[in-house]
Amino acid sequence: MQSSDTDYHFDNNNTIDMDFCANMEIQTKKRKFEMTTENVTSAIMSGRQFVLLPRNSSTYVTTDWKLTGTSLFLPLKGDTFVNLQKYEQITVADGSYFIADDAGNYSRSVTGKVLHLWKYCMSEKDYFVAESFLFTSPQDFSVVINHLYTS
Structure with a gap:
C-alpha cells in the first residue's frame, strides 16, 4: 500500500486527498469507524469495478x-x-x-x-x-x- 501522502487519480478526473481522508472519522449509529488510508481506498473501490494495475x-x-x-x-x-x-x-x-x-x-x-x-x-x-x-x-x-x- 502506498503512503498516506499520495493522491489517487481516477479516470473521471476526481482526486482524493489521502492526508485529509486518513484523519477523518465517520460516526454511525452502531459504531465509530476510523478512516485509514486502506479503509479509504476500500470505500472508494466498493461498488465500483476498478482494478489496480x-x-x-x-x-x-x-x-x-x-x-x-x-x-x-x-x-x-x-x-x-x-x-x-x-x-x-x-x-x-x-x-x-x-x-x-x-x-x-x-x-x-x-x-x-x-x-x-x-x-x-x-x-x-x-x-x-x-x-x-x-x-x-x-x-x-x-x-x-x-x-x-x-x-
Missing part, C-alpha cells in the same frame, strides 16, 4: 491493438486504476508480443498474456479493442484475473 517491469499497455499481431506494447508509466464499467467485453489471449522501451522504440519480443478491454462503436456498429494490457509475469496476471472473478 501496478507499475512494474512486467506490465505493458497499448491503445493501438492490431489484429495482425504487430501492436507495440509500451511499459506502464505508473500505477493505473482501470474502470471496468467503461468496457462492454473483456477477453484474454496469450502468445508472443512486441514490447517497446520508454521512448517507444521496439525493444524485443516476449511471451505473455494480454487482457483486452473492448468497447462498442455506435457509428461502426461493431466492437473494438480500446485498451490492452500485456502481462509477462504469470503472478501479476493471476492477481488481475482473480480480481475480475471476485468483482
Whole structure:
C-alpha cells in the first residue's frame, strides 16, 4: 500500500486527498469507524469495478491493438486504476508480443498474456479493442484475473 501522502487519480478526473481522508472519522449509529488510508481506498473501490494495475517491469499497455499481431506494447508509466464499467467485453489471449522501451522504440519480443478491454462503436456498429494490457509475469496476471472473478 502506498503512503498516506499520495493522491489517487481516477479516470473521471476526481482526486482524493489521502492526508485529509486518513484523519477523518465517520460516526454511525452502531459504531465509530476510523478512516485509514486502506479503509479509504476500500470505500472508494466498493461498488465500483476498478482494478489496480501496478507499475512494474512486467506490465505493458497499448491503445493501438492490431489484429495482425504487430501492436507495440509500451511499459506502464505508473500505477493505473482501470474502470471496468467503461468496457462492454473483456477477453484474454496469450502468445508472443512486441514490447517497446520508454521512448517507444521496439525493444524485443516476449511471451505473455494480454487482457483486452473492448468497447462498442455506435457509428461502426461493431466492437473494438480500446485498451490492452500485456502481462509477462504469470503472478501479476493471476492477481488481475482473480480480481475480475471476485468483482
